Amino acid sequence: MGAGLTGRCLCGASRFIAEPVSDEAGVCHCSMCRKFSGGVFIVVDCSGSLVFADDAPVTRFQSSEWGERAFCARCGSSLAWLSRDGRMAFASVQAFDDPGRFPVKHEMFIDCKPGSYGLAGETTTMTEAEFMAQYAPNPEGSA
Ligand SMILES: [Zn+2]
Numbered sequence: 001m002g003a004g005l006t007g008r009c010l011c012g013a014s015r016f017i018a019e020p021v022s023d024e025a026g027v028c029h030c031s032m033c034r035k036f037s038g039g040v041f042i043v044v045d046c047s048g049s050l051v052f053a054d055d056a057p058v059t060r061f062q063s064s065e066w067g068e069r070a071f072c073a074r075c076g077s078s079l080a081w082l083s084r085d086g087r088m089a090f091a092s093v094q095a096f097d098d099p100g101r102f103p104v105k106h107e108m109f110i111d112c113k114p115g116s117y118g119l120a121g122e123t124t125t126m127t128e129a130e131f132m133a134q135y136a137p138n139p140e141g142s143a
């Protein structure tokens with residue numbers, strides 16, 4: 001994808017650079033992502049390239065057996081979901097300096113989405129079961 005893209009949290013203390021695997025963004029409708037983000041968690045795959053600044057006050061919260069969530073300890077901004085083995089990193093599109101560059105093309109955990117909202121536009125969707133079957137190391141776990 002070329003050169004690294006930069007991003008930061010609301011207060012600016014937690015800065016990062018990443019080279020997204022794709023320019024297409026995905027939305028996760030699982031309850032943890034909704035709690036974590038306070039809204040609709042839109043992410044872009046930055047696996048292998050997400051690097052926080054050395055002095056960034058990033059705190060990680062282990063949300064499941066295989067995943068953890070990174071947020072700014074100063075302002076609370078949601079920044080990323082990461083697999084604990086370090087192989088996967090999905091950064092919040094909203095944290096990038098130019099969030100509009102990532103069109104939303106995918107919806108995950110579509111069967112966990114409350115009926116109170118919906119996204120416009122064409123997307124591919126995956127249910128929780130479909131997602132876990134494809135990505136989870138342990139079918140009992142969850143994102
Ligand atoms: Zn911050």
Ligand SMILES: [Zn+2]
Pocket residue numbers: 028029030031032033034109143
């Ligand atoms: Zn999720």
